[in-house]
Amino acid sequence: MTEPTTAPPLSSTSRTSLGRKKDRAATDRADLHDVLDGALICHLGLVLDGHPQVLPTGYGRDGEVLYLHGSTGARSVLAAGAEPEVCVTVTLLDAVVYSRTLNDHSMNYRSAVIYGRPRAVLDPAEKLHGLRVLSEHLAPGSWDHAREPDAKELAAVAVLALPLAEASVKIRSGPPTDDPAEHATGAWAGVLPFRTEWGTPIPAPDLAPGIPTPPHIADRRTPHD
Template structure:
């Protein structure tokens, strides 16, 4: 889902990085990178007067983020809901010499906007395909396509990525000069996510080969 042309982010008052502005990325390619290498986004909204944060799968096509859920959910059926979507990668735990400077190395993206209900074709099918392919590349064409009943039970929301920000921290702790004691260890403990060995469903014959789109995804162990 890479894009041939990269443009800069155009921050709005609520998408402008405040604290540690030096960690803010301005290239839209950084936004795509964070989104395309994540697996779960957290969707925040206000429901019945109270804030709710929902973890969910997602997919991206160009400058649009897609999520799906049950069409039985009223807020999903209606669309037009103000939301905030976030995706975060934790890359390391930063051990400092002072408690104040303990931190994390991370890459995060935050998108604000009004989610619209997707009902027209082919966008709806393209969105569902993007969500499946983001989680498990090569699976959409390999598996049975959704039935009319399954499609009726599924709502798809689209969030334009016009109002988004990216924040990234890398490197060692930012200890104050007076705390740079050689007697106290400081540094970074890296964190990585890996894919394990595929485990066939019990109904799969024991001698059935693992499909290429699964082995290709897992051979490197990288996630995703």
């Protein structure tokens, strides 16, 4: 990811200021980058024809820009490209927190919420760049390994650029915070870590014999934080 020489702190607006648990708010823009770089799927929220929609989609970050994409035939993507306001959320679950009381059960997580008006990327060079950012975030190494999109494929895909100007990050970590009066209940309290791992690559049924799994795929078999 391209990092700016100096990054401003996270914005503080009425929409990005936490109403509860203010101590969990992160103000360092690097925390926003870490959340976005650590996940693979975001949820894009917008209003279409007067109705709210929340759509899961892939994305990629380049510096202070989030690239999103979809089919040019998808009305939701076309609506977002008309620059209405959207909300993008990303969440990484790190653990389930077990407390001595059910009311105090919680989760350790890192989450980001981004507000803004996405710009439809029309310049061919930037469009190709945005798709490369997306591809390299989801499947690192693939851009130089597989065939690049041709003109017909580029015409069928819409790319949106969303600035990371207005965003908030919320983080919870650590053990449960039970009231000392609950310690004598005898119930177990602690943290159950959660981790997602890559499995063994499965070749396509029609893959020609003798084509090995390339390193950029085989080497991803490590825990994904």
